[in-house]
Amino acid sequence: MMSTAGWPGLTSGRPAWQKLPITGLNLMKILSGAVVATMVAFAVTSHAQIVEKKSLNLDGAKKAIAAAVDYAKKNSAPGGVIAVVDEGGNLMALERLDGTFAMGATISVGKARTAVLFKKPTRFFEELINKGRTAMTAVDGFTPLIGGIPIVVDGQVVGGIGVSGAASAVQDEELALAGANALMGRQAKIEAAPMSKERPKSAIAATTAQAATFIDPKNVSAAFAKGVPLLETTGYKVHASRRVEPGQAEIHTLDTDVIYVVDGSATLVTGGKAIDAKEIAPNEIRGTKIEGGQEHQITKGEVIIIPNGVPHQFTAVSGELHYFVCKPTAVAARGQLSQR
Numbered sequence: 001m002m003s004t005a006g007w008p009g010l011t012s013g014r015p016a017w018q019k020l021p022i023t024g025l026n027l028m029k030i031l032s033g034a035v036v037a038t039m040v041a042f043a044v045t046s047h048a049q050i051v052e053k054k055s056l057n058l059d060g061a062k063k064a065i066a067a068a069v070d071y072a073k074k075n076s077a078p079g080g081v082i083a084v085v086d087e088g089g090n091l092m093a094l095e096r097l098d099g100t101f102a103m104g105a106t107i108s109v110g111k112a113r114t115a116v117l118f119k120k121p122t123r124f125f126e127e128l129i130n131k132g133r134t135a136m137t138a139v140d141g142f143t144p145l146i147g148g149i150p151i152v153v154d155g156q157v158v159g160g161i162g163v164s165g166a167a168s169a170v171q172d173e174e175l176a177l178a179g180a181n182a183l184m185g186r187q188a189k190i191e192a193a194p195m196s197k198e199r200p201k202s203a204i205a206a207t208t209a210q211a212a213t214f215i216d217p218k219n220v221s222a223a224f225a226k227g228v229p230l231l232e233t234t235g236y237k238v239h240a241s242r243r244v245e246p247g248q249a250e251i252h253t254l255d256t257d258v259i260y261v262v263d264g265s266a267t268l269v270t271g272g273k274a275i276d277a278k279e280i281a282p283n284e285i286r287g288t289k290i291e292g293g294q295e296h297q298i299t300k301g302e303v304i305i306i307p308n309g310v311p312h313q314f315t316a317v318s319g320e321l322h323y324f325v326c327k328p329t330a331v332a333a334r335g336q337l338s339q340r
Contacts, residue, residue, distance in 0.1 A: 056086055056151065056159035060183055061093040064151065064161050067182030068175045069095060077166040078234075080175055081108040084151075085160050089113040092159070103282055104165035110143030111162030111176075115150045119157050122148035123173060131227050132245025132317070137286070145281055147172030149180045158183075168232040224262070224322050237327040244320055249274040249287035249313040255327040257306040261298055264321035266314050268304065269293040274311040289313065 061084040068082045079100035084093045091109055111122050118125070125144035129136055136144060146169040148162040163175040215230055220240060223230050227242030237255065243266065251274055272293030280286050290313050298304060306312050308330055314321075 053087075054153050054156050054158050056084075056092065056183075058092060061159070064159075064179035064182050065093055065095050068161065068163060068179035069097065071178035072097060072166065072175055075171070075174070077171055077175065079104070079165040080163055080172070081105050081165050082175065082179060083108040083112045083162045084179070085109065085112045085116055085162075087116060087158055089117050089160070097165070100165040101282060107143065107145065107164035107281060108147070108162040110141070111145060111148030111164065111172075112160040113141065113148075113162070114143045114160075115148035115162065116157060116160030119150055121150065121173070122146055122162070126169075127226060127228055130241070130243075130247075132243055132247055134245075134248045137248070137280070145169065145172075147176055149173070149176040151180045151183055153184060167234050168237070170229070170232045235329055237325075237329075239325040239327070241323050241325050242320065243314060243317050243323075246316055247314045249277070249290045249311055251277065251285040251287075251311050252308050252327070253283040253285065254308055254330045255283075256308045256330075257304075257312070258326040258328070259298075259304040259306070260324045260326075261300050261302045261304075262322040262324060263300050264323075265297065265299040265318045266321045267316035268296045268298050268312060269315050270296065270306060270310060270312045272311055274313075287311070287313075 064084050065082045068080070071077075072080050077097070079097050081094065081096045081100050081104035083091060083105070085091055089112075091112075094105060094109065096105055114122050114125065122144060123146045125136060125142075126146050129144050136142065143162075145164075147164055147166075148160060150157045151159040151161060161176045161179045163172040163179075166172045166175055213231060220230065223240035224242055227240070229237060229239045231238045269290045270293055272290045274285065274287030275289050275291055277285050277287040290311050293311065293313070295315070296304075
């Protein structure tokens with residue numbers, strides 16, 4: 001075997017610590033180095049198992065509510081309850097404006113919780129259910145009513161804000177957006193669908209509440225494609241509705257439905273009694289089916305008028321049903337409207 005002695009560029013192949021004499025001091029150095037290496041490895045592993053998350057504090061919740069209240073005052077909202085929850089859906093802060101109906105507190109919290117737990121604006125779920133996905137209403141703690149917005153910071157959902165009791169579902173959502181955007185800085189804003197706003201800044205060309213309103217064909221077509229409201233005010237609503245499946249039994253205690261069938265056909269039952277009826281929002285009742293009602297086959301070009309308080313239900317739909325619904329609200333209740 002060839003010796004490496006005299007060759008300074010080569011070693012015997014043993015690590016340096018093996019060349020050291022095994023004294024107490026050297027042994028301590030070796031053990032200390034091993035301990036340090038183990039601690040570093042553990043720290044790296046532990047760090048990999050922990051995710052840093054942003055969270056909403058009480059000051060942030062109060063700031064969101066203040067922004068929503070300010071928007072309500074500037075836009076003459078008749079009332080409103082604003083609730084803010086954390087990322088787990090737990091209530092952090094709530095404010096109820098004077099004159100708002102009592103149930104608004106429960107509904108606003110429900111909207112905020114739904115928005116944060118599903119990480120979507122609650123408009124998404126109301127529109128989905130209106131298209132016939134009624135099975136979703138069976139989910140516990142679920143409030144599928146327009147007016148809940150998730151609060152997103154740096155791509156993370158840190159909380160949610162819900163509003164109930166403004167002039168309409170649209171204004172509920174506008175207040176919630178104002179509150180959420182107060183915490184979102186210059187980040188991308190969550191905007192409501194433009195065809196469903198009735199204010200001058202919306203896509204609808206209306207200058208005041210008393211002015212004539214003109215809605216261009218593109219917005220009408222877009223509304224029918226999604227089945228969303230075209231216009232909502234304190235005195236009436238106009239919806240571009242789309243249905244592909246049967247729906248629940250419905251009772252509107254304030255709104256009369258004036259329906260014009262644009263395209264398609266369906267079976268509509270009116271009158272009788274709604275079974276398993278429950279109030280999903282003030283003045284809005286839903287049931288599983290109707291007993292003792294009258295069945296009608298409706299087709300393109302027909303007009304149907306369903307007075308407030310009359311149960312009605314789409315029990316069958318052929319293909320896709322498109323229909324306008326104008327909803328005048330009972331005059332005596334307009335001062336208490338938007339109980340959503």
